Amino acid sequence: MNELLRKRFSASSRRGLYPSARVPPLPGMEMRAREDTCMSHDLTPPIPPYAVSLHDRFLCSHCSSCFRALPSHAPQQCFDLKSRSNSAPPFSCPTCFASVRYCSSACFASDRPLHVSSHECFLLHQSHSGTCPADDDTADLRVALRLLYSLEMRGLLPSESTDLPNRIGGLLVSDLQKVLEEGGEVAEKIREGGMRMSCARNSGGLHGAVMVEEVVLWAVITNAVEVQVSKGPALGVAVYGPWFSWFNHSCSPNACYRFELDNWCEESTSCESSSFRVSPASTDEASIAWQGWYHEEGGLAREFCKYGPRIVVRSIKPINKGEEVCVTYTDLLQPMAIRRVDLWPKYRFSCCCERCSASPQLYVDYILSCDARNLNTKNNNSATAEYDELADLLHEAIAEYSSEDNPKSCCYKLESLLLSQSSRGNNSMENTLSGRKFLLHPLHHLSLSAYVALASAYRSLYIIGLYEEQNGEALKMGRAAAAYSLLLAAATHYLSLFESSLIAPTSHFWLSAGETILNLVQSSISGKAKEKYESKFRSVSHFQCAKIERLSRDEFMSNSMQFIECISTILSRCWPFLVRSFSYLEKIEDPINFTWLGGAILRPLCSLGSKGTTAFGKSKCFAWEYQSGRRIEEEMNCLYQLAIYSLRYGRYLATICYGPQSYLIDKLTI
Numbered sequence: 001m002n003e004l005l006r007k008r009f010s011a012s013s014r015r016g017l018y019p020s021a022r023v024p025p026l027p028g029m030e031m032r033a034r035e036d037t038c039m040s041h042d043l044t045p046p047i048p049p050y051a052v053s054l055h056d057r058f059l060c061s062h063c064s065s066c067f068r069a070l071p072s073h074a075p076q077q078c079f080d081l082k083s084r085s086n087s088a089p090p091f092s093c094p095t096c097f098a099s100v101r102y103c104s105s106a107c108f109a110s111d112r113p114l115h116v117s118s119h120e121c122f123l124l125h126q127s128h129s130g131t132c133p134a135d136d137d138t139a140d141l142r143v144a145l146r147l148l149y150s151l152e153m154r155g156l157l158p159s160e161s162t163d164l165p166n167r168i169g170g171l172l173v174s175d176l177q178k179v180l181e182e183g184g185e186v187a188e189k190i191r192e193g194g195m196r197m198s199c200a201r202n203s204g205g206l207h208g209a210v211m212v213e214e215v216v217l218w219a220v221i222t223n224a225v226e227v228q229v230s231k232g233p234a235l236g237v238a239v240y241g242p243w244f245s246w247f248n249h250s251c252s253p254n255a256c257y258r259f260e261l262d263n264w265c266e267e268s269t270s271c272e273s274s275s276f277r278v279s280p281a282s283t284d285e286a287s288i289a290w291q292g293w294y295h296e297e298g299g300l301a302r303e304f305c306k307y308g309p310r311i312v313v314r315s316i317k318p319i320n321k322g323e324e325v326c327v328t329y330t331d332l333l334q335p336m337a338i339r340r341v342d343l344w345p346k347y348r349f350s351c352c353c354e355r356c357s358a359s360p361q362l363y364v365d366y367i368l369s370c371d372a373r374n375l376n377t378k379n380n381n382s383a384t385a386e387y388d389e390l391a392d393l394l395h396e397a398i399a400e401y402s403s404e405d406n407p408k409s410c411c412y413k414l415e416s417l418l419l420s421q422s423s424r425g426n427n428s429m430e431n432t433l434s435g436r437k438f439l440l441h442p443l444h445h446l447s448l449s450a451y452v453a454l455a456s457a458y459r460s461l462y463i464i465g466l467y468e469e470q471n472g473e474a475l476k477m478g479r480a481a482a483a484y485s486l487l488l489a490a491a492t493h494y495l496s497l498f499e500s501s502l503i504a505p506t507s508h509f510w511l512s513a514g515e516t517i518l519n520l521v522q523s524s525i526s527g528k529a530k531e532k533y534e535s536k537f538r539s540v541s542h543f544q545c546a547k548i549e550r551l552s553r554d555e556f557m558s559n560s561m562q563f564i565e566c567i568s569t570i571l572s573r574c575w576p577f578l579v580r581s582f583s584y585l586e587k588i589e590d591p592i593n594f595t596w597l598g599g600a601i602l603r604p605l606c607s608l609g610s611k612g613t614t615a616f617g618k619s620k621c622f623a624w625e626y627q628s629g630r631r632i633e634e635e636m637n638c639l640y641q642l643a644i645y646s647l648r649y650g651r652y653l654a655t656i657c658y659g660p661q662s663y664l665i666d667k668l669t670i
């Protein structure tokens, strides 16, 4: 296991390897609200990128300019020299063995000059001619080459000097010297990457100093974001100008962001500062100069990238005028120690947000890392060695699944580990405690990571079962996939009641649970039965998401509680069917109600009222009558409702966090 991954999962990271959260933030740029804003409002217009690049594995299948998928009949083999013809889509660059492709002549014309002049073309040519490791993704280097060239052309690179600059094109690049001196993975990446960039820029020859390449690569590491425009892995990497890159991080953020590929208008003037609900602010004099730059020269950057994914920042909490607006740079479902380990190497700060500096620590951080036996005591003295061993084993199983794609082995290993470390649930927890030095519960971050992998692995086994026409086995695997997806959605939903920014990952998990269950139902019933369910459900349910503009926190909480009430009724009927013959899952009697974990978990819920209007229609939750001794069709009937409710609630949350334009919303017809 590599060092960084080992630290991610290891409790030793809690023992002061990184500076304490009490270190005050460095002065710099930040974004503040210009007016009072409700949750679920776009705070910026769509912001065009400074530079974008697809990850290597998407170069063949997506347009390198606009990031849209290429027509499916396009040849998938990158190095097929016959595909070098440019008379019909996909249009490709002949110089780098057609590594880079475009969906239209407009995209080709707009992007190819930058592709060639930035020497991205040469770098790809080199990579594919076998001089570089084939499994090494070059997106960061390519986006850095593109950024470097664009900055150079606009005179935005600092003049030659022996001192390293603090900013380039408005982007923070301080601390590079320290990073290089301290060494480690990131320093190595910058040194090696800087050389490869310099080599590409000098057509194979190495030019003495690579300082400028290293600075720009560091700007990419500190400021770039992964571009997520569809389900599955991120398509590429993008760097945005100050309009986006000046948003700081918080572990309890009040905003998140989405990417947009559509409706791009070349003449758009929407990036005028008047169309922003935020404006830059700073605490030190040097930064105030940059604030001026933002208003006066920042417009230059509008022409950087005509196509490519634009980014929109959106509020996920009510924000007061003057309040700082922050997004997250890391996975918020990790406990504080791991978030800190994640953030430090790339961003060089220790977060002092209200979540990180709360004393005693907030409930959500406590529960994410607490030994199951300590839930009632608020004491988290878990045995470190036991925890480390478990974390390592779980991580190894997950890493093996990612690299070797053996879902069966992953399910076996993870479930065996969970089973050997789990509490029994309900009132019998104490019975299982003897002999154990660490005990997992379902809200622990290690359990959540395991559920993500298990849901995915069982989904793969379900598809394999269907493909091999082993319907009984497929149904069994599909049940487990649905159960783990639901458990994950319910657990993060529960955590989001205590840390509301977690509604963003929660929306993904409910949508994924809904889709998994729907697939299971659709592959298990006849078309006729499906029609019957659909019409029956449509005629009685008013379960619709109400408008989300001007949504108050009380309304949102009330809607969430009502959703949980509805789904609990249905879930109690189909959970036993989903988990039958899966030993770990069978231990969890009620996946939506975590009160069985103990007294400490109950308290925060008592303050949640149910005021305000509901988003889920005027009718009460609807659930079909349950009869004992049901047949498979009746189980499916019940699961169908569960799928619809999960999808609709997931869509409701996704609309709040990402807006109705999000890719998460528009594919859903239910």
Ligand SMILES: C[S@@+](CC[C@H](N)C(=O)[O-])C[C@H]1O[C@@H](n2cnc3c(N)ncnc32)[C@H](O)[C@@H]1O
Pocket: 025, 026, 027, 028, 029, 030, 170, 171, 172, 222, 223, 245, 246, 247, 248, 249, 250, 346, 347, 348, 349, 350, 351, 352, 353
């Ligand atoms: C993408 S930039 C954000 C804007 C930056 N503050 C600036 O002045 O340009 C990322 C850098 O901002 C700083 N930063 C972001 N969030 C921070 C936080 N919560 N506390 C301290 N520094 C932070 C770190 O230096 C980080 O490397």
